[in-house]
Amino acid sequence: MTIAAQFQIEFLQYLDADGNLVRADLPADAANPQKLLALFKQMLYVRTFDAKAVALQRTGKLGTFPSALGHEATHVGIGAAMRKGDVFAPSYREAGTMFERGVRPREVLLYWGGDERGSDYARDSDAAVDFPFCVPISTQCLHAAGAALAFKLRGQPQVAVACCGDGGSSKTDFYAALNSAGAYTLPLILCVINNGWAISVPRSAQTGAQTLAQKGLAGGLHCLQVDGNDLIAVLEAMRQARERALAGEGGSVIEFLTYRLSDHTTADDARRYRDDAEVKQAWEREPLLRLRRYLVGLGLWDDAQEQAWKTECGARVDVEVNAYLNTPVQPIEAMFDHLYADPPPDLLAQRAEAMALEQRHG
Ligand SMILES: Cc1ncc(C[n+]2csc(CCOP(=O)(O)OP(=O)(O)O)c2C)c(N)n1
Numbered sequence: 001m002t003i004a005a006q007f008q009i010e011f012l013q014y015l016d017a018d019g020n021l022v023r024a025d026l027p028a029d030a031a032n033p034q035k036l037l038a039l040f041k042q043m044l045y046v047r048t049f050d051a052k053a054v055a056l057q058r059t060g061k062l063g064t065f066p067s068a069l070g071h072e073a074t075h076v077g078i079g080a081a082m083r084k085g086d087v088f089a090p091s092y093r094e095a096g097t098m099f100e101r102g103v104r105p106r107e108v109l110l111y112w113g114g115d116e117r118g119s120d121y122a123r124d125s126d127a128a129v130d131f132p133f134c135v136p137i138s139t140q141c142l143h144a145a146g147a148a149l150a151f152k153l154r155g156q157p158q159v160a161v162a163c164c165g166d167g168g169s170s171k172t173d174f175y176a177a178l179n180s181a182g183a184y185t186l187p188l189i190l191c192v193i194n195n196g197w198a199i200s201v202p203r204s205a206q207t208g209a210q211t212l213a214q215k216g217l218a219g220g221l222h223c224l225q226v227d228g229n230d231l232i233a234v235l236e237a238m239r240q241a242r243e244r245a246l247a248g249e250g251g252s253v254i255e256f257l258t259y260r261l262s263d264h265t266t267a268d269d270a271r272r273y274r275d276d277a278e279v280k281q282a283w284e285r286e287p288l289l290r291l292r293r294y295l296v297g298l299g300l301w302d303d304a305q306e307q308a309w310k311t312e313c314g315a316r317v318d319v320e321v322n323a324y325l326n327t328p329v330q331p332i333e334a335m336f337d338h339l340y341a342d343p344p345p346d347l348l349a350q351r352a353e354a355m356a357l358e359q360r361h362g
């Protein structure tokens with residue numbers, strides 16, 4: 001027998017869990033520590049927002065919320081690597097990426113509070129062209145593939161980026177998206193955020209594949225596995241994938257290894273299906289810890305600065321929360337108004353019924 005084809009999956013990491021550099025060839029982003037510092041501060045802001053959103057849900061002021069605790073390097077890094085004109089198609093968890101695109105925290109709160117105005121991003125932000133949160137698993141991968149096809153047909157130098165989870169990478173939509181990206185050489189970056197769990201299904205039960213990155217090989221895409229808790233690696237992986245796409249060399253599947261330190265959502269209790277020991281270990285690899293150590297080592301950060309910044313983050317988040325809580329509630333019929341240009345008769349009947357009920361009960 002001869003070998004018909006051979007493949008390998010590379011793993012990218014610059015900063016280990018202790019904040020030590022494991023490679024000498026630092027990319028340009030890391031050679032600019034001020035940029036890393038700014039993104040570290042943003043990661044802390046995202047974590048502050050996340051904790052507040054969970055607290056709002058617990059006190060009855062927000063609907064179900066999917067925490068992104070532990071995903072900060074992946075989420076902020078993906079957003080920071082994107083450019084105006086690119087299109088982002090998130091799942092439900094990537095608020096941290098959306099903030100980088102210019103989505104305001106108050107909009108994210110509106111969305112999870114059940115108000116569609118939260119998806120109407122400001123016209124002057126990079127996010128104006130982005131897709132809203134997507135709860136149906138991995139359908140956003142196809143939306144992003146469609147955007148990437150449009151960029152290609154129009155000859156626009158832009159990329160489409162979709163995020164899905166380890167579980168999402170098992171869906172047909174994910175495979176169809178990567179197949180079209182390979183067949184048409186689309187500028188599409190599929191980010192598989194492997195946080196170890198798909199609600200209560202562990203990564204080990206999710207697939208027989210050794211890595212999730214290798215799924216892109218079947219479609220002829222470039223594939224890479226990245227330490228998703230290492231901001232430097234996330235930025236560099238995205239930079240390379242974007243450059244490759246813009247050079248007409250096609251799309252990528254990037255697997256980001258991270259961990260869901262929180263429950264799946266506020267409607268879940270992960271203690272019922274996973275070991276505390278696993279979570280404890282994951283806390284030792286979390287993304288803020290290592291970047292903090294690295295920046296402290298460079299003399300760019302210390303405890304006093306962190307305390308001051310945390311206070312500032314709390315105040316900034318409070319402004320957003322107040323803006324959300326003070327947004328006048330929409331009339332009941334608003335929930336029917338963003339589904340169809342021409343609503344079908346049964347929906348119009350439901351709309352009328354809802355309005356009549358509201359009039360009767362106030
Ligand atoms: C089409 C579809 N099927 C099932 C669900 C229910 N569901 C919500 S989240 C989830 C697990 C997703 O896990 P993963 O893709 O790993 O993303 P994570 O939540 O870990 O970010 C499932 C099955 C859904 N939202 N959409």
Ligand SMILES: [Mg+2]
Nearest residue numbers: 165166197198
């Ligand atoms: Mg997952």
